[in-house]
Structures are given as structure tokens and as C-alpha cells.
Amino acid sequence: MERIAVLTSGGDAPGMNAAIRAVVRTGHYHGLEVYGIISGYAGLIEGNMKRLSLRSVGDIIHRGGTVLYSARCDEFKTEAGRKNAVEQLKKNKIDGLVVIGGDGSFRGAKALTSLGFPTIGIPGTIDNDISGTDFTIGFDTAINTVIECIDRIRDTATSHERAYVIEVMGRNAGDIALWAGLADGAESILIPEAPFDLDEVIERVRFASERGKRHSIIVLAEGVGSGVEFGEKIKQALSVETRVTVLGHVQRGGSPTAFDRVLASRMGAKAVELLVKGEKDKMVAIRNNKVLGVNIDEAFANKHLPDLELYELAKILSI
Template identity: 75%
Template sequence: MKRIAVLTSGGDAPGMNAAVRAVVRSGHYHGLEVFGVYRGYNGLIQGDFKSLTLGSVGDIIHRGGTILHSARCEEFRTEEGRQKAIQQLHKFQIEGLVVIGGDGSFRGAKKLSASGFPAIGIPGTIDNDIPGTDFTIGFDTAVNTVIECIDRIRDTASSHERTYVVEVMGRDAGDIALWAGVAEGAESILIPEAPYELSEIIERLERSRHRDKKHSIIIVAEGVGSGVEIGEQIKQRTGWETRVTVLGHIQRGGSPTAFDRVLASRMGVKAVELLLAGERDKMVAIKDNEVIGIDFDEAFSQKHQPNLALYDLAKILSI
């Protein structure tokens, strides 16, 4: 193997640049030429390739987003589109591809592997919703961003003696809400994986009021429902002044934490090692602090589950 390529696909996540850097530099360390594919699978079809030197990835480990950019590509979902992509890979004499992204990106990588082209996936998504790995690149940074925002909101909530509902990202996975909620000591955490009763939330708020707590924080994962609607329901049921903050895409940006930089670096190096070992159709994962390669099918056959022990812990601590 002499030439490999790397692309980022799907939603951006802090640490993607660190992963790109690791792929490029470990590739050069092993004597490979490394190409960057710009704008994800769309760039793969269009032939938007560029040779990346050691200097190309200098001074990017601390930057959020992705220098390779990302884009949606409906054409790649078709057999014709994937064949165009493979033709471009052969044109540039690429022999292996590293795909950094989430579930949809990995399914594209699996299709390439099934067509005979070696592809390895690196999990990069703030939602932490990829089965088979303990953590995904970007999750830790997103949680810390949420914590920083809620710390600021708490100051206002305390000053004005208000209840605040904070809506965070997590359409199908409640990890961001769960981890941030435990770290913030939230009164209630609402996640898609656990049913909730509004009456239980209000009861918990009332207990807090009875022990003279002047403010409360409720964290809602977007997959549960609208934070605005939930806040309005609480206000109608209690009569208490309630405010809602929807954090939105601010959670995706920002400089990656040390954890995400190290995780991305370890995963990028592992991806290159897997390609050099002749592996394909695999994703890089971290299990019990060990970076390993697992089959895409193994990951796809599982269903992501958050650490519900944390959910139970939060209920105990918010008494």
C-alpha cells in the first residue's frame, strides 16, 4: 500500500481535525502518500482530492470543525454514485480510505468495502451514538460546552430565582443531556431512552422549593421533545417563572478538549495501522481505554444505549 485518503462526513465534531492530522502524519511515518478528500462523499465523486504533506496538517490539532469540510451527498447513496467514487479513487491510485464521521458515514464506508475497496471508519460525532465504542470524537467537547453554558445560565437562574429548561442536542441519543445533567446537578434530565412523567419533574421541583432552593435546572435532549413546550407546561402547572434556552449548534463548535484530541490521535493512528494490516470493513473503537478495530456489522447489529446507571445516579443526587 502506497497511497491512502481521508475524508470527513456528516456533522462536524471537535477533534475531527486532530484525527485527520493523525492519519496524515502516521501515514507519512509509514512511508505512505496521503490525500485529503474535500467535502465528504460529494468530493469523493467529484474527485476533489489534494495531497496532504506534514505541513498541511500543522497547527490544526486545536481547531474545531474540519479543514476537509463536509457535505451531504444523495448521489453516493446510489450504486452509480458509488461507482463514480471508486473510479476517482482508482484514478488517484488510492488504495485505502479512512472515513471520519457517524453512522451514515460508516454505512457509506461499508458499501465501499463491499465493492472491494478497503475502507476504515473513525467515529466522529458529538452525540456519542455509535454502538461498539465507549466514546466518539467530539462528545467530550460538546458536554464541556454545555456545562460551560449552563454554569452561566445558573448564575442568572439563581439571581432571579427562576426555573430554567435547557434543550441540548441528541435526537436519538441522550448522552449529552445525561452527562451534562449529572455534572451540573440538574433537578431533572430528560432523554429519549427513558420515559418521563411531568408530574415527577414537578414533584422534584417542589421538593427543592420546600428546602428553600431558589432556582432549578432541567436538561432536555432534543429527541424527547421541544424544550420550549416542556417549559411552558411546567409554568402552567406551577405558576413559577420559567425560562427556556435552546443551545443548538453552539455545541458542535469550539476547540476540542484534551480528551478528544488524544482520542482522535489514537484513533487516527489505529486506522492507518488497520489499512496497512490489510483490514477493511472495520471501524476504530475505544473499549475499556483500549483502541481496537471492530467489524462494521458488529457495530450495526447493536443498538446504542447510554449509561443508564448515570441516569439512576442523577435521580439519587437530585433528591
């Protein structure tokens, strides 16, 4: 192992730059040349890569997004595209690859390993929806961004008798809604992984009003449905003025939290150590605060589920 490369793929997540930095500097520590692949798998197929020095990753640990950029690549989904990617790696004398991204990115990493190229995955996605790891890079920053937004909305809410529906990201995973809703004392939290009764949600808003509360907060994961539609149903049922906020991509951006910077640094270093030891077909995971390498198939073997004990706790605490 003399020369390795790193790429970021899929949706960007705060902390990806910290992971890139850790890969580069740990690689140099072990005497390796490190290359950055521009624009994910699309850049890999094109052979778009550059050598990364220690200085090239200075002052990026605090920045959101990814300095290596990301892009969709339908060509990589084909067998010919993947073989072309391996040829580019061999042409540039790359001996191992680190892929930072989510589920789709990991499937790409798995495909490269199946073609005989050593690849290690680092889970980077704000949705926290990768099975086999307690947390993914970017999740902590995203929920703190959501919490800050809800706090600001609550400041306005205290001045008006209204119901507020906050739609957050999470097409297939409810972790952002669950953690942010619990942290902000939402009356109701709606996530794809747990059944809900709209009448119960409405009753919670009614009960809050009857005990003197001037506003109610409902946090909704986008995978459950449209926040606008839910807001309209609540308004019709209670004749209460309802406001809907769709947070959108503001959740992806911003400077990563200390937790995400440290997690990304630990995972980036671990990925390089795994390659140096001759490992492949692995994912870096954190379990019980221990960073380790696990079989990448664990990311696909089971569907990620949020901690439903937190969901039940949120219902108890919101009475």
C-alpha cells in the first residue's frame, strides 16, 4: 500500500471535510501518497483526481460541505462504468480507496471491492440511516441546526396562539425528526418507522391549548407526508391558526459540531489504518463510542431503525 485515494459521494454532510483531512494526514503519517477524487464516482470514471498534501487540507476541519465535491453518476451503476473506474484507479497507481457517503455510496464501494479493488467506506449522511453504526457523520450537526430553527420558531410561537408544523429531512428515516423533536419538547413527532393516528395528534394540540399552552409544535419527517397538508388538516379540525415551515437544505449546511468533527477525524484515521493492514470490503463504524471496522454488508443486511424508546419517551414527556 503506497498510494490511496478518497472521494465523497451522495448528499453532502457537515464533517465530510474533517474526514477528508483525517484520511490525508493519517495517510501521510503512514508514508502514503494520498489523492483526492473530484466529484465522486463521476470524477473517478473521468480520472479527475489530484494529489493532496498536508497543506491542502489545512483550514477545512470547520467547513461544511465537501471540498472534493459530489455528483450523481448513472454511468457508475453499470458494469462497464464500474470497470472503467477500476481501470482509472489502476492507471493512476492507486492501491486503495476510501469512500465517504451514505447507502448508495457504500453500494458503489462494495461493487469496487467485488471487482478486486480494496475499498473502505465511511458513513457520512445527515439522516443517520446506515445500519451497523450508532451514528453517521453529519447527523449531530443536522439535528442541532434543526433545534436552533425550532427554538427561533418557538420564540415567535410564544407571541401567538398557533400550531406549528415543522417538516424536516428524512425520506426513509426519522432520526432527525425524533431527536430534534424530543430535544425541543414537541407535542407530536411523526416518523416513517412508527405508526401514528392523526386524531391523536389533533387531540394533543387540543389538550395543550386547554391547559393554557398558547402554541404547539409538531415535528414531521418528510417521509411521512407533506407538512403543508398536515397543517391544513390540523387547522380544519381545530379552527386554530396553523403555520408550516419546511426546513429543506438548510439542514445540510453549516459548520460541523465538535461531535461531528471528532467522529469524522476518528473514522477517517481508522479507514486508512484498515487499508494499511490490508483490509477491504469494510465500513468504519462507531459502536458504544468505539470506532472499528465492520463488514460493509452490515450496512445492507438490516434496515436501520431509530431508537423507538426515544419515541415513546417523547410521547410521555409531551403530555
